Amino acid sequence: MEVSPIGSGSVPYLQVTEVDKTYSTKGRSDVKALQGVTFSLDEREFVSILGPSGCGKSTLLKLVAGLSPVSAGVIEVKGCAVNGPPDNMGIVFQRDVLLDWLDNLDNVLLPIRYAKLRAADWTPRALELLTTLGLAGFERRFPWELSGGMRQRVSICRALLRNPELLLMDEPFGALDALTRDELNLELQRVWMSQRKTVLFITHSIAEAVFLSDRVIVMSRNPGRILDIVRVPLPRPRPLGIRETPAFGSYVARIREMFEKMGLFRG
Numbered sequence: 001m002e003v004s005p006i007g008s009g010s011v012p013y014l015q016v017t018e019v020d021k022t023y024s025t026k027g028r029s030d031v032k033a034l035q036g037v038t039f040s041l042d043e044r045e046f047v048s049i050l051g052p053s054g055c056g057k058s059t060l061l062k063l064v065a066g067l068s069p070v071s072a073g074v075i076e077v078k079g080c081a082v083n084g085p086p087d088n089m090g091i092v093f094q095r096d097v098l099l100d101w102l103d104n105l106d107n108v109l110l111p112i113r114y115a116k117l118r119a120a121d122w123t124p125r126a127l128e129l130l131t132t133l134g135l136a137g138f139e140r141r142f143p144w145e146l147s148g149g150m151r152q153r154v155s156i157c158r159a160l161l162r163n164p165e166l167l168l169m170d171e172p173f174g175a176l177d178a179l180t181r182d183e184l185n186l187e188l189q190r191v192w193m194s195q196r197k198t199v200l201f202i203t204h205s206i207a208e209a210v211f212l213s214d215r216v217i218v219m220s221r222n223p224g225r226i227l228d229i230v231r232v233p234l235p236r237p238r239p240l241g242i243r244e245t246p247a248f249g250s251y252v253a254r255i256r257e258m259f260e261k262m263g264l265f266r267g
Helices: 057-064 104-108 110-114 119-132 148-160 178-195 206-212 240-244 246-261
Strands: 014-023 031-041 046-050 072-077 089-092 166-170 198-203 215-219 226-231
Touching (some): 031 057, 031 072, 057 198, 104 110, 104 148, 119 148, 148 178, 178 240, 198 206, 206 240, 206 246, 226 246
Parallel strands (some): 046 215
Antiparallel strands (some): 014 072
């Protein structure tokens, strides 16, 4: 178990240093969501953030995405401070946020239209991604015709369309059933291994975090602080059966113990 980020001798791709986030409320005391959060991601690394509800995981992702300003500290991508959405970033939310009146191909192409680029130039890339994510033949179907897992695949295609270096994922599989979640865990691992994006992944699932990640950042209750950073040096690709091995179980048990010390998982 480790408390320091992986060091490669070069500037980390993403550096979060002593970040606080405080929300002001009318007529009430300020709410501190994050306190002194420090960690880094190396390029092409897959890191999950795990913590109890309300610990500020999603808030932290919004700060990294430049969708909300920090109250203190600094967030840097490739050595440059984040003051707005970084270039070359894709984001996937828990809700797929698809537009039901557009077909799936046009939903994938939405970022291109917002950027006022020629959709025709990006259509081959969109079609390739839909095929890669197992949606060939569904390009001209509508989101309301798809299962929840298929809709989330469309969201992932949209996030990958412009080939971002950084992919932020906020509990993208949290609303799915267990079998679909397992299927998409395998699919995400396959896509990550082939494209090697730098991924910051938010989840409530210890097993999901261990299965997908190079490292797992464990956060405390509110205000969110980093309790520990656990390296997961299991070989890849990881089949679902790896979850039944003693090595996998040892990482899950170590993280679960931290949550038990916070008063969770007690009968």
